[in-house]
Amino acid sequence: MSLKHILLGLLREPATGYDLKAAFNESISHFWSAELGQIYPTLRRLEDAGLLHSRVEPSEKGPNRRVYSLTDEGREELLEWLRGGPVVGVERFAYLAQVFFMDTVGDLHETRAFMAALRQRLNEWLARLRAIEADINGTYGNAPEHYPDAGFHQFATLRMGIRSIGSKVEWCDETLAAIDRRLTMAPSADDTGECRTLEETR
Amino acid sequence: MSLKHILLGLLREPATGYDLKAAFNESISHFWSAELGQIYPTLRRLEDAGLLHSRVEPSEKGPNRRVYSLTDEGREELLEWLRGGPVVGVERFAYLAQVFFMDTVGDLHETRAFMAALRQRLNEWLARLRAIEADINGTYGNAPEHYPDAGFHQFATLRMGIRSIGSKVEWCDETLAAIDRRLTMAPSADDTGECRTLEETR
DNA sequence: TAGGCCATGTAATGTGTTACATGATTAG
DNA sequence: CTAATCATGTAACACATTACATGGCCTA
Numbered sequence: 001m002s003l004k005h006i007l008l009g010l011l012r013e014p015a016t017g018y019d020l021k022a023a024f025n026e027s028i029s030h031f032w033s034a035e036l037g038q039i040y041p042t043l044r045r046l047e048d049a050g051l052l053h054s055r056v057e058p059s060e061k062g063p064n065r066r067v068y069s070l071t072d073e074g075r076e077e078l079l080e081w082l083r084g085g086p087v088v089g090v091e092r093f094a095y096l097a098q099v100f101f102m103d104t105v106g107d108l109h110e111t112r113a114f115m116a117a118l119r120q121r122l123n124e125w126l127a128r129l130r131a132i133e134a135d136i137n138g139t140y141g142n143a144p145e146h147y148p149d150a151g152f153h154q155f156a157t158l159r160m161g162i163r164s165i166g167s168k169v170e171w172c173d174e175t176l177a178a179i180d181r182r183l184t185m186a187p188s189a190d191d192t193g194e195c196r197t198l199e200e201t202r
Numbered sequence: 203m204s205l206k207h208i209l210l211g212l213l214r215e216p217a218t219g220y221d222l223k224a225a226f227n228e229s230i231s232h233f234w235s236a237e238l239g240q241i242y243p244t245l246r247r248l249e250d251a252g253l254l255h256s257r258v259e260p261s262e263k264g265p266n267r268r269v270y271s272l273t274d275e276g277r278e279e280l281l282e283w284l285r286g287g288p289v290v291g292v293e294r295f296a297y298l299a300q301v302f303f304m305d306t307v308g309d310l311h312e313t314r315a316f317m318a319a320l321r322q323r324l325n326e327w328l329a330r331l332r333a334i335e336a337d338i339n340g341t342y343g344n345a346p347e348h349y350p351d352a353g354f355h356q357f358a359t360l361r362m363g364i365r366s367i368g369s370k371v372e373w374c375d376e377t378l379a380a381i382d383r384r385l386t387m388a389p390s391a392d393d394t395g396e397c398r399t400l401e402e403t404r
Numbered sequence: 405t406a407g408g409c410c411a412t413g414t415a416a417t418g419t420g421t422t423a424c425a426t427g428a429t430t431a432g
Numbered sequence: 433c434t435a436a437t438c439a440t441g442t443a444a445c446a447c448a449t450t451a452c453a454t455g456g457c458c459t460a
Contacts, residue, residue: 042447088324
């Protein structure tokens, strides 16, 4: 039920489905994403439910735009969601599943290459987030407590992205170091062991 | 396409759907989850595709068990997935979306209460992960490079959970501190500002 | 003139949760 | 006797991605 509320939140200002897709790509991509194929039907359903209303406007370039805005009912629904306490869902990381099973390959060098590739991907992501942060700091200063209201909250979410992705890059480094220590050891565990899980040997 | 491969990975040892559900709850809940309603049909499809085969066994307690095991084809498919490089998907955090829009409520004390509740949830989660880590360290020592092969890889994923959730708890603290600084300021931003986003004022 | 952006929408498919249905065994 | 655990499955629904379909305007 989150996309629904995120759309309501973004519709602080009236916007089209296309505009909202751009917002997902730009400001929000570090914690949510949605495709147009999901956005358009959802907006329509929210209008049917009375949480939004729309008007059709001619566009300067391209076809007519359907501009949605919040109704009072929609604003109320948004506030209820916000006041309902944190929605903590399941986290899914396919690449962690890959690490978890990577011993099946039977060659720690494969794990090493995997972790190095992962580190690079995450580090690029981190760099993008840090660039946005530097941009904001350059304009508004380093003290978020002086930012405008919405800016303060938005900056906080960016900070979580930076801390969270940053911690993952550090984890890659920690793991790469452990792999290197393991690779320089006598290959005892790899050869004598039965590739057991921790639970089985406990 | 990840659940499919995770099931193949878990079927290192033959197991029933019920067993696999237990594995999701126990060892891998910090990076994936699945319900029985999804596991059973998926196993059936994997068998139809020739990646698994099953035999029915009587159970000591309860109804007959359908025990699945990997075929050579299934093992090959798993290895391809593992060797295909890190699968980095979208991260979705509903609670970050809530923070992002929380200024709509118009009272920073609401944000503070939200962040405090979130911190507690995350901290409990962290404590569970740390307990597992302590348990493993107690049995195998503090040097993961000496763990058995599968254990080494599994421990690495646990470490990422600890770092990642830990960084989020730290982020909560950072944000709570910023909120407190903002609350003790003259309430200028809250009253004079127009609740603008960072983009709009740029 | 080719490709990208603007702009909307539908259809097919894939992924995931919850509820329903069944029924034996065991521990409190 | 009751609740939990064992054990399998289906059906309905909710959520999400990708492909298809259309077509004008602008830039290289």
